[in-house]
Every structure is written in C-alpha cells, then in structure tokens.
Amino acid sequence: MTQDNQESIKKVSGMYQEWFLDYASYVILERAIPSIYDGLKPVQRRILHSMRELEDGRYNKVANIVGNTMKYHPHGDMAISDAMVQIGQKELLIDMQGNWGNIYTGDRAAASRYIEARLTKFALEVVFNPKTTKWQPSYDGRNKEPIDLPIKFPLLLAQGVEGIAVGLSTKILPHNFIELIDASILHLKGKKFQIFPDFLTAGSVDVSDYNDGLRGGKVRIRAKIVQEDKTTLKITEIPFGTTTGSLIDSILKANDKGKIKIKKIEDNTAAEVEILIHLVPGSSTDKTIDALYAFTDCEISVSPNACVINKQTPEFLTVSEILIHNTNNTVDLLKSELEIELNELQEQWHFSSLERIFIENRIYHDIEEEETWEGVISAIDKGLKPHIAHLIRPVTEEDITRLTEIRIKRISKFDLDKAQQFIESLEEKIENVKHHLANLIEYAIEYFKALKAKYGKGKERKTEIRTFDTIDATKVAVANTRFYIDRTEGFIGTSLKKDEFLFECSDIDDIIVFKDDGSMIVTKADAKTFVGKGIMHVAVWHKNDKRTIYNLIYRDGKNGPAYQKRFAVTGITRDKEYDLTAGNKGSEVLYFTANPNGEAQVVSVILKSHQRIKKLKFDLDFADLAIKGRASKGNLVTKYPIKKVEFKEDGVSTLAPRQIWFDEDIKRLNADGLGVLLGSFKGEDKILTINKKGEAKLVSFDLSNRFDEELEVIEKWRPNKPISCVYFDAEKERYFVKRFLLEDTVSPQVFYNLEDAKSSIKVISTDYLPVIELIYPKVKGEEKEPEVISLEEFITVKGIKAQGNQLTTSKLKQINVLAPLPFEETEEEEIENEEDQQPTLFDEVEEKETNIEEGE
Structure with missing residues (x-):
C-alpha cells in the first residue's frame, strides 16, 4: 500500500456516527412527527398546499393531486396517496368522491386514478392564508412551500396522529371538534378545561387513566355489544384502531382457545357496523359479553404519547398544553390577519383620499405646462401640499405616480359624493378592525363560536365516556377443559384422563385442595400437579369468595382434643400450603364440608368407649358456631377420643341476606358498597328493571348481570308492589294511566308498545301510593288551577x-311527580326492609378479621 493510499483512508465509525444522526434528524423532523403549529406532518402539509394550488371549486383526480404534490415531497406516489386517504377518512379537510375505503372494515381505497377530492369549506376558511404564511424553498429549489400552514384551529387534536421515528414515536388520539372549540373558548376566558378522546368508530372509552394524553397514561376502549335475542349478540360499534375483520379474528381465536363458546359469527357491516354473534344453546349472554371484553379485541387499551416538533425540537406535552399552544397561535394568526387588513384598509383610504384631493382640486391641470417627468411629479406634489395635512402618512413619489395613471374617463365621471361615501365606509371598517385589535381575545372567542355554529353540526361526540368495570377473567372464562384426580398417587390436573373425573373448569381457574391432615393449598389449573396423598376435597376457587363456607372438625395431634370451626378462604398466596389445624403433628380431619351458600349441617359425634363417659353420642349444630378466619383454632368439641362423626341432617344458610348495590357509572351490580343500595337478597329474590321503551324485566342478583343503557328503574322486586305508568297516546291525543303487577318470569314484560314516534311515557313509578300533579296551559288568558291526583285512588x-x-x-x-302518600307495610315487608339496612354476618366478621393474606 502506498503512502498516498494510506492518507486517503477514513474511519468508518466517524462516518457512521454523522450519517446516523443526519438520518435520525431527517426522519424525526421531516417525516414522522407533526409540527405543533399546524398539527401536520410534512407530507400532509404538502398535500394540502398542493390541493390549494389546484383548487377551482371542482373535484380533482387524486392521481393529479399526488402528481402535483411530488413537486414538494421527495418520495413515491404511494406514500402520498396513502397519506391523503388517511386525511380524507378523518372527514374534516378533504371532500371525497368515490371509494375512499372503509374505516370499519379496513377495506382499502380505490386506486388514485379512480377517486376524486377537493378541499372542504372548513379547510378553505381555516387552513390557508398566503399573507400570513412563511415560505421556504422546496427540496429541489424550483418552488416555494409553506414552513407551517396558518391553521386557526387545534387541528392536531381534532385529527390525531401516529408516527414512529428513530428513537421516539408519537400517538395523539383524536378529540371531538365541538369540545375542542369549547375548550379553546374556556382557555381564552381564563377558565380550566378538560378534553378527552373521541373516535369516528364510536364505542365507549374509559379515560380514568388518560393522564391528559401524556406518556404513561392509557385509555380503555370498548365495542358496543347489545343483546339481540336470547342466543344472539350484536356489535354495532367497534374500538378505535380495530376493524371488523380484526375484531372477528380475535373472537374466533378466543373461541378456538375455549375462552368463549359461539355457534357462528356473521359480518353484515356496510355503512354501519353490524356483527352478529350466535351463541351455543344454554350460554349466558351477560357472561359472554364480559368474556368478549376480557379475551378479545372488543376491549383494547391504548397508550397515548403526545410528541410534537416545536421550534425544530421534539417535545413531549399534554393535550391541554397542545390545545393552549394551538389556541394562542390562533390568536396570533388572527392578530396578524387584522394587522394586514388594517394596513390594506389604511392604504386604500390613503390613496382614495389622495385621488379625491387630486380630482376635486383639479391638480391635474397643473401638469399641462410641464415638459419633463420630474416637473410633472413636482407640480402634483406642490398642488397636493395644502390639502394633505389630515393624511395618515406622507405622500410618496409612488403615490404621485399612481395619480398620473388615473384615466381621463374616470376623472370626467368622478362623483365626489360617492367618493366621500366610500372613504367614510373605509373609515368605518378601519375603526372596526382597530376595535377587534383592541379587544383581540373577545374577537378570538367570537371567531371560535362562529366556527362551531357554521361547522359543528353533525360533529357531536360519538364515543361515550364512562367508567368500565374490572372483569375477573376467571369468572367469565368458559369451562373449556376437564379436571381429574389421581387419589392414590396424589396428583390433580387436566391430563389425567385415565383417572377420576371431577368437574369442568377453565384453564385459567385456580383450584383449591383440602387434605385429611388438615392442610390446604390453592394452585393453578395445570396439566398435572402433585399435591400429596390424602386428598379430601378439590374445587374451583374464586378470590374474595365470601359465600362459600367450610365446616371442619379435626383432632389436634395423635391423641389430642377435637375442635370444630367454620371459615371462608378469601385471600391466599398461590402454591403455599396452609395448616387449618392447631399445628400439632398427627392431626387429622374428622369431618369436612364445603358449602356454597354458608349452609350449616347437624352432625352426630360418636365417642370411643371409655369408663368415665356415660354419653357416647351427641349432636353438634354448625349453625351455633360463628364464622371466623381460617387460621383460628376453633371451638372445643371434646377431650375424649372420637370414634367417628356422622352426618345427621342438612341445615340452612347462616349467612344474612346478601347486600347488593348498583353502580350507576358502570351499570353493574356489586357487593362492595359502590353506588345505590338495592337491598338484601337471598334465595329466589329478584331485581326489577324498567327501561324507557316500556319493558320490565326480572333478573337475578348475579353480579355478572349487565343492564340496559336506557335504564329508567332498578330496585329489589316485591311481587305485591304495583307499577304505575302515565303515557301519552299520540293517535288518540289522550293521556292514560295504568297500574299493574308483574308475573314471576325471566321473560321481558312489555307494558307500553305504541309505535307512533310522538307517543311517549311520561311517568313510571314503583311507589305504593304515587301522587302526580297536572299543570295546565293558559287558555284564552285564563289559567286553570293545578290538579293533584293519587294514582292508587284513580285506578285499580x-x-x-x-x-x-x-x-x-x-x-x-307538564306532569310533576310529587312525594308519595305514606304506606303502612305488612310485617313481612317490614322485615325485608330491616334486612336491607342490616350488615351481613360476613360484614361483622370482616371487621374483626385481620389475618387474611392477599395473594395474586
């Protein structure tokens, strides 16, 4: 190698470092991340600028727009057309014609040569103003393109954006058009505001953890699922970021894994979403809906990440900060437009005044004797001087030159009165603009209000904001596997198919095992798990199960006394073995039962023969024993050896009726004291629901039940309590009252089904003695006194x-509902109401128990 060749060598590492930084900066600034000023990526900005260049009020072929955009965007036509379709599908800036794809199904748009587009009126009004636009050379230097478009609206938050660059990404969710304008107005008034995402695909969203769109926050988005009939569910709205195809794939995948059970699924989506899910006979619609949210894309979680380019630098902001910046930028743009308009009006006023002086005082005659151009200018300048003291700026040579260009025809037909009127109209406009500049914030507020009035129709919120319930996947998963036991070797699991079958369960269930040495363990349902010999009881276990009570009698040690105890297992550490006895070696379980509703049996205890014992047999009633923690030692049964314990008779549940609440935010039942207390429930008690359509239903108090969004009444059902309804029959133009009782059936009971849209229910009451007040309108200036009616007396x-x-x-x-008349309840109803107010036995026990470990 020669000396010259050695000197030409460069280090690759240095070149790589420089090139990588250049590339990263280019991707961040020129491709993936939007500007905070106009909310657009470069390709989007260039598309809109190109469309404005071609704008003539008619539709243009998208292929032509793409071709024109390539003058500004140094990338391929597919990248431009895809970006244009994305802008169009947001239904704000581009007026589309042809097949632009489907946001519900994910179908692609037709080829760019087949579809057409033009700018919307909103875009033309809000996005462009060449007078306030700052320009830069295009990539090849042949054209000029905007650095940022002067958008007078928080477009970035309205459309949302997603992009991945080198080392960072952005994900800003779309927000509601009207709510953004309202928030901007609140900011300008110095008031606080909150904004939340809104999606064209509708659905519902839980924004509890939105964190104002900052990194680390998240939103949960759900599809809208309604019950079509007993065996069919219908999805009418889908989560943001999904399509009907991806949603159906996730449902089929969950079905294949056994998480849910469906018979078939139909996609009838066209202009609106309609996915029909046909269930297998015997399936619970409520549990299936919960399972769809738990195991499929019917519920998704999205993490926002608001990254924008601000002054050529990536910056992470909250959506509130972005809106404040956009609103302030809009105020600055409005100010610039007003200042430009004021300057133009003043210039127009200045020349119109000069023209009037020039013609009214016949100064054009002063140039008749002049032979040179300098002489002409000087003569006009000299003639103007006595009349220009009121002008707002000095007269320039350019002004005089413009005066010389006035045609003789205009001078001959010049109307001084019209000229003066025009000048006065300009003065009015100037004062108006000055007023706006002096009251810029009020002007901006009126601007936003005008935008809302002009373009807000049809842009109401589509996505419902609500708080979601937390679905326990183990409670809604379908029993998709069979569980077995090998008692001889001490194994349990789903793969022991040659051994004893126990029950069906889900592969995500927890299994609880009790053994005859008084030990207990909870483990995951698995193919094969060794738990030890002496297995006494195996079952599916649910965390925080307060209703399943275990009754136990055990001998403490080899020859120790016997104890009895009742306990629940509400919290554990998985795969940890717990000792339910006093802990002495050689302890043995003499009697054990698991009772799903707290039942207490009566048992006979038979003692071994002993010279000191006269009575060798006695009965024990577990109902006499308080429910305590699983770690308690229990109550003494006897000090003498027990021969055996025999079951004598079943007992009733010792648990007080279960208190049930209704959480209005998530429309779900709970036993945790959230929402409105419906009452204490036991056995066959039911819940009464009435919706706005005039449909009453009786449902169980199962916590997995779901309730109608149009719920009007929900309460504990009392069979002898009548329902009162006042409704208007539009066909007969009359008001009617009816009172009725419901049958004890799970089928919906319709008490109002008038199809006329003008007919409606006015009052629904479940009071024993409801009272209403009728307010009459004035007739010929005379006012009729209000009438008070007791519905119980009015109709049987x-x-x-x-x-x-x-x-x-x-x-x-109008009809007013007044306080009901006092009603004396029967003894049975009084007892029920007292139960509704009393804490359950478990409520009392829980206050004393402090030794329950919380597991996974």
Whole structure:
C-alpha cells in the first residue's frame, strides 16, 4: 500500500456516527412527527398546499393531486396517496368522491386514478392564508412551500396522529371538534378545561387513566355489544384502531382457545357496523359479553404519547398544553390577519383620499405646462401640499405616480359624493378592525363560536365516556377443559384422563385442595400437579369468595382434643400450603364440608368407649358456631377420643341476606358498597328493571348481570308492589294511566308498545301510593288551577296489557311527580326492609378479621 493510499483512508465509525444522526434528524423532523403549529406532518402539509394550488371549486383526480404534490415531497406516489386517504377518512379537510375505503372494515381505497377530492369549506376558511404564511424553498429549489400552514384551529387534536421515528414515536388520539372549540373558548376566558378522546368508530372509552394524553397514561376502549335475542349478540360499534375483520379474528381465536363458546359469527357491516354473534344453546349472554371484553379485541387499551416538533425540537406535552399552544397561535394568526387588513384598509383610504384631493382640486391641470417627468411629479406634489395635512402618512413619489395613471374617463365621471361615501365606509371598517385589535381575545372567542355554529353540526361526540368495570377473567372464562384426580398417587390436573373425573373448569381457574391432615393449598389449573396423598376435597376457587363456607372438625395431634370451626378462604398466596389445624403433628380431619351458600349441617359425634363417659353420642349444630378466619383454632368439641362423626341432617344458610348495590357509572351490580343500595337478597329474590321503551324485566342478583343503557328503574322486586305508568297516546291525543303487577318470569314484560314516534311515557313509578300533579296551559288568558291526583285512588290494579284509564281530556303543560302518600307495610315487608339496612354476618366478621393474606 502506498503512502498516498494510506492518507486517503477514513474511519468508518466517524462516518457512521454523522450519517446516523443526519438520518435520525431527517426522519424525526421531516417525516414522522407533526409540527405543533399546524398539527401536520410534512407530507400532509404538502398535500394540502398542493390541493390549494389546484383548487377551482371542482373535484380533482387524486392521481393529479399526488402528481402535483411530488413537486414538494421527495418520495413515491404511494406514500402520498396513502397519506391523503388517511386525511380524507378523518372527514374534516378533504371532500371525497368515490371509494375512499372503509374505516370499519379496513377495506382499502380505490386506486388514485379512480377517486376524486377537493378541499372542504372548513379547510378553505381555516387552513390557508398566503399573507400570513412563511415560505421556504422546496427540496429541489424550483418552488416555494409553506414552513407551517396558518391553521386557526387545534387541528392536531381534532385529527390525531401516529408516527414512529428513530428513537421516539408519537400517538395523539383524536378529540371531538365541538369540545375542542369549547375548550379553546374556556382557555381564552381564563377558565380550566378538560378534553378527552373521541373516535369516528364510536364505542365507549374509559379515560380514568388518560393522564391528559401524556406518556404513561392509557385509555380503555370498548365495542358496543347489545343483546339481540336470547342466543344472539350484536356489535354495532367497534374500538378505535380495530376493524371488523380484526375484531372477528380475535373472537374466533378466543373461541378456538375455549375462552368463549359461539355457534357462528356473521359480518353484515356496510355503512354501519353490524356483527352478529350466535351463541351455543344454554350460554349466558351477560357472561359472554364480559368474556368478549376480557379475551378479545372488543376491549383494547391504548397508550397515548403526545410528541410534537416545536421550534425544530421534539417535545413531549399534554393535550391541554397542545390545545393552549394551538389556541394562542390562533390568536396570533388572527392578530396578524387584522394587522394586514388594517394596513390594506389604511392604504386604500390613503390613496382614495389622495385621488379625491387630486380630482376635486383639479391638480391635474397643473401638469399641462410641464415638459419633463420630474416637473410633472413636482407640480402634483406642490398642488397636493395644502390639502394633505389630515393624511395618515406622507405622500410618496409612488403615490404621485399612481395619480398620473388615473384615466381621463374616470376623472370626467368622478362623483365626489360617492367618493366621500366610500372613504367614510373605509373609515368605518378601519375603526372596526382597530376595535377587534383592541379587544383581540373577545374577537378570538367570537371567531371560535362562529366556527362551531357554521361547522359543528353533525360533529357531536360519538364515543361515550364512562367508567368500565374490572372483569375477573376467571369468572367469565368458559369451562373449556376437564379436571381429574389421581387419589392414590396424589396428583390433580387436566391430563389425567385415565383417572377420576371431577368437574369442568377453565384453564385459567385456580383450584383449591383440602387434605385429611388438615392442610390446604390453592394452585393453578395445570396439566398435572402433585399435591400429596390424602386428598379430601378439590374445587374451583374464586378470590374474595365470601359465600362459600367450610365446616371442619379435626383432632389436634395423635391423641389430642377435637375442635370444630367454620371459615371462608378469601385471600391466599398461590402454591403455599396452609395448616387449618392447631399445628400439632398427627392431626387429622374428622369431618369436612364445603358449602356454597354458608349452609350449616347437624352432625352426630360418636365417642370411643371409655369408663368415665356415660354419653357416647351427641349432636353438634354448625349453625351455633360463628364464622371466623381460617387460621383460628376453633371451638372445643371434646377431650375424649372420637370414634367417628356422622352426618345427621342438612341445615340452612347462616349467612344474612346478601347486600347488593348498583353502580350507576358502570351499570353493574356489586357487593362492595359502590353506588345505590338495592337491598338484601337471598334465595329466589329478584331485581326489577324498567327501561324507557316500556319493558320490565326480572333478573337475578348475579353480579355478572349487565343492564340496559336506557335504564329508567332498578330496585329489589316485591311481587305485591304495583307499577304505575302515565303515557301519552299520540293517535288518540289522550293521556292514560295504568297500574299493574308483574308475573314471576325471566321473560321481558312489555307494558307500553305504541309505535307512533310522538307517543311517549311520561311517568313510571314503583311507589305504593304515587301522587302526580297536572299543570295546565293558559287558555284564552285564563289559567286553570293545578290538579293533584293519587294514582292508587284513580285506578285499580289491572293486567299489564290493559290500556288503562284516561287521565284527562284537557291539554297538559307538564306532569310533576310529587312525594308519595305514606304506606303502612305488612310485617313481612317490614322485615325485608330491616334486612336491607342490616350488615351481613360476613360484614361483622370482616371487621374483626385481620389475618387474611392477599395473594395474586
């Protein structure tokens, strides 16, 4: 190698470092991350600028727009057309014609040569103003393109954006058009505001952890699932970021894994989403809905990450900070536009005044004797001087030159009165603009209000904001596997198919095992698990199960006394072995039962023969024993050796009726004291629900039940408590009252089904003695006194299908529901109401128990 060749060698590491930084900066600034000023990526900005260049009010072929955009964007046509379709599908800036794809199904748009586009009126008004736009040379230097478009609206938050660059990414969720304008107005008024995502695909969103769109936050988004009938569910809205195809794939995958059971699925989506899920006979619709949220894309979690380019630097902000920046930028742009308009008006006023002076004072005659151009300019300048003291700026040579260009025809037809009127109109406009500049914030507020009034129609919120319930996957998973036991060797699991079958369970269930040495363990359902010999009881275990009570009698040690105890297992550490006895070696379980609703048996204890014992047999009632923690030693049964313990008779549940609450935010039942207390429930007690459509249902108090969004009434059902309804029949133009009782059936009971859209339910009451007040309108200036009616006296209880009695023949202004009359309940109803207010036995026990470990 020669000396010259050695000197030409460069270090690759240095070159790589420089090139990588250049590339990373380019991707961040020029491709993936939007500008905070106009909310656009470079390709989007260039597409809109190109469309404005071609704008003539008619549709343009997208292929032509893409071709024109390539003057500014140094990338391929596919990248430009894809970006344009994405802008169009957000339904704000581009007026589309042709097949632009489907945001519900994920179908692609037709080729760019087949579809057309033009700018919307909103875009033309809000996005462009060449007078306030700052320009830069295009990539090849042949054209000029905007650095940022002067957008007078928080477009970035309205459209949302997603991009991946080198070393960072951005994900800003779309927000509601109207709510963004309202938030901007609140900011300008100095008030606080909150904004939350809104999606074109609708659905519902839980924004509890949104964290104002900052990194680390998240939102949960759900599809809208309704029950079509007893065996069919219908999805009518899908989560943001999914399509009907991806959603159906996730459902089929969950079905294949056995998490849910469905018969078939149909996709009838066209202009609106419609996915029908047909369930297998006997499936619970409520549990299936929960399972769809737990195991499929019917519920997804999205983590926002608001990264923007601010002054050529990536910056992480909250959506509130972005909106404040966009709003302040809009105020600055409005100020610039007003200042430009003021300058133009003043210039127009200045020349119109000069023109009037020039013609009115016949100064054009002064140039007749002049032979040179300098002389002409000087003569006009000299003629103007006595008349220009009121002008707002000095007269320049350029002004005089413009005066010389006035045609003789204009001078001959010049109307001084019209000229003066025009000048005065300019003065009014100037004062108006100055007023706006002096009151810039109020002007900006009116600007936003005008945008809302002009373009806000049809842009109401689509995604419902609500708090989601937390679904326990183990409770909604379908029993998709069979569970077995090998008692001889001490194994349990799903793969022991040659051994004893126990039950069906889900592969995500927890299994609880009790052994005859008084030990207990909870483990995951697995193919094969060794738990030890002496297995006494195996079952599926649910965390925080307060209703399953275990009754136990055990001998403490080889020859020790016997104890009895009742306990629940609500919290554990998985795969840890617990000792339920006093802990002495050689302890043995003499009697054990697991009771799903706290049942207490009566047992006979038979003692071994002993010279000191006269009575060798006695009965024990577990109902006399308090429920304590699993670690308690228990109560002494006897000090003498027990021969055996025999079951004598079943007992009833010792648990007080279960208190149930209804959480109005998530429309779910709970036993945790959240929401409104419905009452204490036991056995066959039911919950009454009535919706706005006039449909009553009786449902169980199972915590997995789901409830109608249009719920009007929910309470504990009392069979002898009548329901009162006042409704308006539009066909007969009359108000009717009916009172009825419901049958004890799970089928929906319809008490109102008038199809006329003008008919409606006015009052639904479940009070024993409801009272209403009728308010009448004025007739010929005379006012009729309000009328108070006791519905119990007005009409007797009739069948649910009865039309009812006519309430009044007069027109009504409104119907008020008054406090019901006092009602003396029967002894049985009083007892029920007392139970509704009393804590359960478990509530009392839990206050004393402090030794329960919380596991996974």
